[in-house]
Amino acid sequence: MIRRALLAVAGVFLLVLVAMAVAPQLFTTADPLLADVSSRLLPPSADHLFGTDQSGRDVFARVVHGARSSLGVGVSAVIVALVIGTLLGWLIGSAPRPVDAVVMRVIDLALAVPEFLVALVVVALLGPGAGNVAVAVTLAVIPIYVRYARGHTRAIAAEEHVEAARMLGLPALTVSVRHVLPAVMRRLTVLATIGIGSTILAVAGLGFLGLGAGEPAPEWGLMLAGGRNVLARAWWVTLFPGLAITLTVVCASLIGRALRERVEGLR
Amino acid sequence: AGSDAPASGGTGSADGTAPSGELTWAIAGATLSEGHMDPQTSQMDVTAMVQRVVFDSLVFQNADGSFSPWLASAWEVSEDGRSYTFTLRDDVTFTDGEKFDAAAVKANFDRIVAPDTASAQAASMLGGENYAGTTVIDDTTVRVDFHEPYAPFLQAASTPLLGFYSPRVLTESLDKLKAGGPDVTVGTGPYVLSEYTADQEIVYTANPDYAWGPQGQKTPSVQTLRVSLVPEPSVRTGMANSGEAQLVSELPPSSVAELNPDLTVDTKAYPGMPYSLFLNEKYGVFADQKVRQAFELGIDVDSAVESIFDGQFERAWSVLGPTTPMYDAAIEGTWAFDPKKAEALLDEAGWTGRDADGYRTKDGKRLSARWIAWTPIPDDRTALGNAIQSDLKKIGFEVVREALEPGAYNEQYGPKTYDITDWGFSGVDPDYLRSHLATDGFQNASQVSDPAVDALVAKGAETVDPTERAAVYTELQEWNAQHVAIVPLYVPALISASAPSVSGLTFDLYGRPLFYDASID
Amino acid sequence: MIRRAAIGVFGGVLLLWVAATVSFLLMRVIPGDPVAVMLGPQANVSEEVKQRLREQLGLDRPLPQQYLDYLAGLLRGDFGESFQLRLPVTEVIGRQLGATLQLTLAALGIALALVLIVAIVARTRRTRAVAATVEQVLLGMPVFWIGLILLSVFAFGLGWFPVSGSRPGSLVLPALTLALPTAALLGQLLRDGLEQAERSEFAETVRARGAGDVRLFAHHTLRHAAVGTLPMVAYLIGSLLGGAVLVETVFARPGLGRVTLAAIMDRDAPVLSGVLLLSCAVFVVVSLLSDLAVPLLDPRRRARSARPRAAEDAA
Amino acid sequence: MSGIRLQGLVIADGAGERSRELVRVDELQVAPGECVAVVGESGAGKSLLLRALLGLVPRPLQVSAARMDVDGVDIAGASERELRAVRGSRIALVGQDALVALDPLRRVADEVSEPLAIHTDLRRRARRARAVGLLTDVAVDRPALRAAQYPHELSGGMRQRSLIASALAADPPVLALDEPTTALDATVQRRVLELVRSLADDGRAVVLVSHDIAAVSAIADRVVVMRDGHVVESGATASVIASPSHPYTRELLTSARRRAPERRMIGDRELLSAHNLTRRFAHTAAVSDVSLRLNNAEVVGVVGESGSGKSTLVRMLLGAEQPDEGRVTLDGAAWSPLPESARRSRRTRIQLVAQNPRGAFLPTWTIGRTIGEALAAAGVPRREHAARIAELLERVELDPAFAGRRPRTLSGGQLQRAAIARALAVAPDVLLLDEPLSALDVSVASRILAVLRRLRDEGTAMVLVSHDLAVVGELADRILVMRAGHVVEEGTATEIFSAPAHAFTRELLASRAVLPPS
Numbered sequence A: 001m002i003r004r005a006l007l008a009v010a011g012v013f014l015l016v017l018v019a020m021a022v023a024p025q026l027f028t029t030a031d032p033l034l035a036d037v038s039s040r041l042l043p044p045s046a047d048h049l050f051g052t053d054q055s056g057r058d059v060f061a062r063v064v065h066g067a068r069s070s071l072g073v074g075v076s077a078v079i080v081a082l083v084i085g086t087l088l089g090w091l092i093g094s095a096p097r098p099v100d101a102v103v104m105r106v107i108d109l110a111l112a113v114p115e116f117l118v119a120l121v122v123v124a125l126l127g128p129g130a131g132n133v134a135v136a137v138t139l140a141v142i143p144i145y146v147r148y149a150r151g152h153t154r155a156i157a158a159e160e161h162v163e164a165a166r167m168l169g170l171p172a173l174t175v176s177v178r179h180v181l182p183a184v185m186r187r188l189t190v191l192a193t194i195g196i197g198s199t200i201l202a203v204a205g206l207g208f209l210g211l212g213a214g215e216p217a218p219e220w221g222l223m224l225a226g227g228r229n230v231l232a233r234a235w236w237v238t239l240f241p242g243l244a245i246t247l248t249v250v251c252a253s254l255i256g257r258a259l260r261e262r263v264e265g266l267r
Numbered sequence B: 001a002g003s004d005a006p007a008s009g010g011t012g013s014a015d016g017t018a019p020s021g022e023l024t025w026a027i028a029g030a031t032l033s034e035g036h037m038d039p040q041t042s043q044m045d046v047t048a049m050v051q052r053v054v055f056d057s058l059v060f061q062n063a064d065g066s067f068s069p070w071l072a073s074a075w076e077v078s079e080d081g082r083s084y085t086f087t088l089r090d091d092v093t094f095t096d097g098e099k100f101d102a103a104a105v106k107a108n109f110d111r112i113v114a115p116d117t118a119s120a121q122a123a124s125m126l127g128g129e130n131y132a133g134t135t136v137i138d139d140t141t142v143r144v145d146f147h148e149p150y151a152p153f154l155q156a157a158s159t160p161l162l163g164f165y166s167p168r169v170l171t172e173s174l175d176k177l178k179a180g181g182p183d184v185t186v187g188t189g190p191y192v193l194s195e196y197t198a199d200q201e202i203v204y205t206a207n208p209d210y211a212w213g214p215q216g217q218k219t220p221s222v223q224t225l226r227v228s229l230v231p232e233p234s235v236r237t238g239m240a241n242s243g244e245a246q247l248v249s250e251l252p253p254s255s256v257a258e259l260n261p262d263l264t265v266d267t268k269a270y271p272g273m274p275y276s277l278f279l280n281e282k283y284g285v286f287a288d289q290k291v292r293q294a295f296e297l298g299i300d301v302d303s304a305v306e307s308i309f310d311g312q313f314e315r316a317w318s319v320l321g322p323t324t325p326m327y328d329a330a331i332e333g334t335w336a337f338d339p340k341k342a343e344a345l346l347d348e349a350g351w352t353g354r355d356a357d358g359y360r361t362k363d364g365k366r367l368s369a370r371w372i373a374w375t376p377i378p379d380d381r382t383a384l385g386n387a388i389q390s391d392l393k394k395i396g397f398e399v400v401r402e403a404l405e406p407g408a409y410n411e412q413y414g415p416k417t418y419d420i421t422d423w424g425f426s427g428v429d430p431d432y433l434r435s436h437l438a439t440d441g442f443q444n445a446s447q448v449s450d451p452a453v454d455a456l457v458a459k460g461a462e463t464v465d466p467t468e469r470a471a472v473y474t475e476l477q478e479w480n481a482q483h484v485a486i487v488p489l490y491v492p493a494l495i496s497a498s499a500p501s502v503s504g505l506t507f508d509l510y511g512r513p514l515f516y517d518a519s520i521d
Numbered sequence C: 001m002i003r004r005a006a007i008g009v010f011g012g013v014l015l016l017w018v019a020a021t022v023s024f025l026l027m028r029v030i031p032g033d034p035v036a037v038m039l040g041p042q043a044n045v046s047e048e049v050k051q052r053l054r055e056q057l058g059l060d061r062p063l064p065q066q067y068l069d070y071l072a073g074l075l076r077g078d079f080g081e082s083f084q085l086r087l088p089v090t091e092v093i094g095r096q097l098g099a100t101l102q103l104t105l106a107a108l109g110i111a112l113a114l115v116l117i118v119a120i121v122a123r124t125r126r127t128r129a130v131a132a133t134v135e136q137v138l139l140g141m142p143v144f145w146i147g148l149i150l151l152s153v154f155a156f157g158l159g160w161f162p163v164s165g166s167r168p169g170s171l172v173l174p175a176l177t178l179a180l181p182t183a184a185l186l187g188q189l190l191r192d193g194l195e196q197a198e199r200s201e202f203a204e205t206v207r208a209r210g211a212g213d214v215r216l217f218a219h220h221t222l223r224h225a226a227v228g229t230l231p232m233v234a235y236l237i238g239s240l241l242g243g244a245v246l247v248e249t250v251f252a253r254p255g256l257g258r259v260t261l262a263a264i265m266d267r268d269a270p271v272l273s274g275v276l277l278l279s280c281a282v283f284v285v286v287s288l289l290s291d292l293a294v295p296l297l298d299p300r301r302r303a304r305s306a307r308p309r310a311a312e313d314a315a
Numbered sequence D: 001m002s003g004i005r006l007q008g009l010v011i012a013d014g015a016g017e018r019s020r021e022l023v024r025v026d027e028l029q030v031a032p033g034e035c036v037a038v039v040g041e042s043g044a045g046k047s048l049l050l051r052a053l054l055g056l057v058p059r060p061l062q063v064s065a066a067r068m069d070v071d072g073v074d075i076a077g078a079s080e081r082e083l084r085a086v087r088g089s090r091i092a093l094v095g096q097d098a099l100v101a102l103d104p105l106r107r108v109a110d111e112v113s114e115p116l117a118i119h120t121d122l123r124r125r126a127r128r129a130r131a132v133g134l135l136t137d138v139a140v141d142r143p144a145l146r147a148a149q150y151p152h153e154l155s156g157g158m159r160q161r162s163l164i165a166s167a168l169a170a171d172p173p174v175l176a177l178d179e180p181t182t183a184l185d186a187t188v189q190r191r192v193l194e195l196v197r198s199l200a201d202d203g204r205a206v207v208l209v210s211h212d213i214a215a216v217s218a219i220a221d222r223v224v225v226m227r228d229g230h231v232v233e234s235g236a237t238a239s240v241i242a243s244p245s246h247p248y249t250r251e252l253l254t255s256a257r258r259r260a261p262e263r264r265m266i267g268d269r270e271l272l273s274a275h276n277l278t279r280r281f282a283h284t285a286a287v288s289d290v291s292l293r294l295n296n297a298e299v300v301g302v303v304g305e306s307g308s309g310k311s312t313l314v315r316m317l318l319g320a321e322q323p324d325e326g327r328v329t330l331d332g333a334a335w336s337p338l339p340e341s342a343r344r345s346r347r348t349r350i351q352l353v354a355q356n357p358r359g360a361f362l363p364t365w366t367i368g369r370t371i372g373e374a375l376a377a378a379g380v381p382r383r384e385h386a387a388r389i390a391e392l393l394e395r396v397e398l399d400p401a402f403a404g405r406r407p408r409t410l411s412g413g414q415l416q417r418a419a420i421a422r423a424l425a426v427a428p429d430v431l432l433l434d435e436p437l438s439a440l441d442v443s444v445a446s447r448i449l450a451v452l453r454r455l456r457d458e459g460t461a462m463v464l465v466s467h468d469l470a471v472v473g474e475l476a477d478r479i480l481v482m483r484a485g486h487v488v489e490e491g492t493a494t495e496i497f498s499a500p501a502h503a504f505t506r507e508l509l510a511s512r513a514v515l516p517p518s
């Protein structure tokens, strides 16, 4: 019961977030970039729901507009990683053992370096910026998807229904495309839903380090970085973007887990 | 002044008691570990600030700008202003036991200008191409020659950037100087660098043999000076309030309000170039002087500086800061915020169209300027940038900001592919305008190229007579106010807070703490 | 066991070689002239000096030559020289390693303690639901935000801990910050394992013998959960290193995180590849150890049967 | 008298209005020295009943009882603390699935002696020594070695006996055993049952749960028959078997009494033949030197204990596994070891219904879609699929509506029939069936047996694999008996049953639980 309600709340929150990303002006008319030095660091009030930051910008407007970059980068990175990772992992998993073993070594290497470090290095290669962060985060998570996809491919290929289909005289590729790929895709999609959270966290982390979208872009990680020096006298500058990140990640993973339970319940 | 009492060789501080106690001094210092421990090569202010306690200079610059003897007991400038002859004290030793003499001076100066040293700032203060060489006349007499007359030299010689390493380290540990450390960072100063943990702390221990302070001070009374490297300003503020550090420097202006009332706060405006925007007149929209002027008038500098820096910093009017010698106060108020006039200027310049986002256009092109800055950018400058951006948006002028890490910044700075960039520069001698305004100046970010300006900065460097020099720099300051190559924004200050237990702290002209007479109870 | 270790070591060496190659390529593809990077912004240096520096760094030699030199250097324990500091990379990393090691080990210790305490205390459905919720939220919080919250409450607000410095107390908050998300992840894994073990047939047998929850936990299910969690440890240590970058920034602590960040900012490729190699090496060693530890805990993995392969595929 | 005294036990799912009764037992008594068997089909509530005796009914279920005394302790009113003191020391439970009922990470000795660790102050060394003694008591060979081993290193029978040893550790006067002989082959099964009987003879009160009335009839003093949570009949074993009063009991008994094989006509055209097949894995030969011949309309049975190589043989016949030596011909033409591409065109001639029917279905596809895939592979035009699927399902006695259901909504027996329908979809000449009846309870098994009998009578040639001689005997024309990869005996069903030549066959026949003819 409570779980149901929680899932519903999470779903609604994510929908609101998507709406914020698509049409922020529905939620606020304030300009997220407009600095007004005469109203710096104002606490939350009717005029400024979430208060104002050091530049006198409306924190609420910035949180709302920030949904686009955080969600956009998080979701697009996951989708790209999902598609590339699934196909690659499926190919590797379907390949003969020796090929599989060699390619997996390389994938293992990518996994040996912490995800966040990979993203950092990619940003070092490409330079900071919102687009590069998206690429970095995508590249950082692809190996994980490849690994899972490859594992699932091998596991599913060993399931009896695959052999049963082969024993009908169907070509191996047909069987793999029909029986293995969709199942791998489905399991990874669920994984990806949970994974959105970690990409959003990575994006925020890079933003916090000043490697993401630069000022004055409304990006949640960057907002947290900006607010940390006024922590003692203006809690609202960091609280709201922090909450936004946390709620997004928690809701995404709640929904992802629920999906996973459903999908894996099928097995 | 000079010292009357010869060094006894024993320990003994200024007031005759043995040095004792420990003073923790928290500074940002993030860059120190990145090869900036060597004042002879680093262009970072922090290097000079902390290493002052290790490196003494030939002369000392007093609060009024005059010079008094230090390691040199006397000096003489030749008629033509090209030769400086110093008479050195003969009782000075480096803390590794080496003797300080004319050869040591020569070894240090030659090292600074050697191409391999790749020194940015110290070499320039030593005249750069203008430096002709140092000659050892005898053990205690040394002469520095220049190709052209070079007036700022005494001032330069008073900074730690032209301080002296023990000749032994110059031969034995040359490649380690940038990284620094005990037995590497060795000078003649009141303190010995005894421990260094990169990114964490530097521990200085009182030099027991010290007897040649700028005012004749001897071994300082604080035994241990522990410099805590804390890049986070909020953490430094916390350390000041909790008493974890007895002295905290580089405090952000916004934190002053949060400091405990019993702390002593010293705000010392940096002399030199205020924090400014450089408008690149050879690249885009700033080729037009009217656009530059409109840009300047469109920014509400007063309210931005006042509120962002909590009233701690002054707004700037001129390319010389108000505490810099030869500052021209007449410029104050001449280009106050005037959006109407700015709009009129832009109209005149032909930027009359408007696009969907409300920005001005001319021939279908948006009035837009790209501002590059190198990371990390402190919060308050970010806020200032936001304010500038918002102000200019109101007159239809778009500013696009890019924060670049130093490598990427260089790639744009080299070929000068930007409209705006920013920095401030601390220097006590207005000669720094030469590198900022001369056609071939390496800091000429605005790409000023005007023979009249070139002649003026050259004259400034050569002229020794103070009034004549002042006239030259007044003219330069007025030139910029008209031409608008550089938009000065605010005068940064070094804000330090010290605990009630600390006394006797003094500050040099750069606002940096000096510990000769400091004590702690 | 020895055979297994040998295979693990061989695989690890192979992995490190691939890592070295990737690092080398990385150094060459990172944009920006190393010499310009070395000299910093607004450097005022002539072309000849730059050329001389290039020769000193060996950047003028042909690429294959550079590659071989680099590998040979690695074998001698020479990771090259930092462009920025002109110091051996081993020294740059070495002098910061201690601080990060201290932080991550303390974090790991706190995390383990937290996880065990929670696992022992939270045994009813309700307390477990509470623990799961807390963990979920912790996992959703950016680690740097956790740090900021702890900092403002415990350091600035209550003044219980020093905000910085080298005193022992200053390690508490950063380590706790890093430990919380780790504990949350570990706790989830462990509880999944515990619950799975508690649902197994053997748990029923144990209860039927008259055992209470504590005995079941201490003698049976904990071990099962640990077996399930071990393979994740290498990954976990890795993510600790990643998290350290952020935590060190928030708490202004020295350490590898700072070095990495500075290396990225300054495009100091040799330091960066040193860090990468180090993190690969840590991963290799930790996974080797955890691979070797699994059979110690799980006798079924000791046999040379066809089973482990299937288990690996399912992972 | 202590032992078990139970009155008015009700176990329900949920409380109040929406509660569902799972078990209702009005009266059950087991005296010391007595062995009472509880039989019934799967889901009858047997396991719940046993758990209730230990106060181990899982959480959401509600237990109420007018009286529930175990060895003189009132279980219904006991606190969790008191229950813990009872469990293991006054009553011990031997769980349903012995293969997984021991903690795989602990040594057998520790597992066996755990009740001592809980209920006594014995030191570890003493406990281990005691464990060896217990293992000896339950007739585990080389007990000292076994004690030091881990459960996975023991055979199923040994694990079962270790579990019983563990139950006996604290010498409880009451024993509850849940299906102690499932998953054991016939020989081991008999030994375990004998052990159980001897435990009762030692003066313990024993409740024994089984779904196999034949198996328990040999040792139980009394039988309780359960169905849908209710006791439908109970009484002395001999009288229940001789004159069952409830129809369900009669059904149980008839399915336990298999019919004798009958003589039939078989074809003379050779469909499938295998010559000297050998397949080795790692160290052992799963199948060595096995030959087999199958004519049209013939059913060949393969029996053997678990691990004797039956599945491996069938997979080689199918061509899913390549033989190391030997070859298979289909219709006189080479079949295995041809490459798969060369076989593809003749694939529909031979089909397998695998040991685990659930595996043959993609969980996300409907039954109809899976059968449709097979139809498409056989070249049946798409528009005819719906009709053919319905027809196939009817052939295996399933409602055509099952076409729209997903595998997880089907029971094991229904799925087994769907798998047969799928195999029949391509109209194969040869049908291979691997353990089609294992893991199914008697009533379901008999329906599938009926389907298979019809297929046989319609003329489908089959290879039928089972570890159960009775099942094979009922359908097969010829039988191969396998042991450790070898065929130890081969003959017509009648020959095998009436005059088994090999000792192993005789043992199989002897250990088969046989009821007296009604």
Ligand SMILES: Nc1ncnc2c1ncn2[C@@H]1O[C@H](COP(=O)(O)OP(=O)(O)OP(=O)(O)O)[C@@H](O)[C@H]1O
Residues within 6 Å of the ligand: D013, D022, D040, D041, D042, D043, D044, D045, D046, D047, D048, D049, D058, D061, D096, D211
């Ligand atoms: N934890 C539970 N929650 C809800 N229902 C349950 C639970 N455990 C058992 N049941 C239901 O109670 C009934 C009896 O189950 P039980 O396990 O006692 O059957 P059984 O006679 O032992 O069957 P089998 O021969 O298959 O072991 C079944 O319908 C089952 O679905």
Ligand SMILES: Nc1ncnc2c1ncn2[C@@H]1O[C@H](COP(=O)(O)OP(=O)(O)OP(=O)(O)O)[C@@H](O)[C@H]1O
Residues within 6 Å of the ligand: C306, D281, D282, D284, D285, D286, D304, D305, D306, D307, D308, D309, D310, D311, D312, D313, D355, D467
């Ligand atoms: N893929 C494999 N790898 C290794 N060993 C195998 C493999 N498949 C079967 N075996 C071994 O071959 C032997 C025969 O196995 P098979 O599955 O044919 O037995 P079975 O007679 O069907 O047994 P059951 O009645 O339990 O199904 C066993 O010892 C088994 O462990």
Ligand SMILES: [Mg+2]
Residues within 6 Å of the ligand: D046, D047, D048, D096, D178
């Ligand atoms: Mg049962």
Ligand SMILES: [Mg+2]
Residues within 6 Å of the ligand: D310, D311, D312, D355, D434
């Ligand atoms: Mg089998």
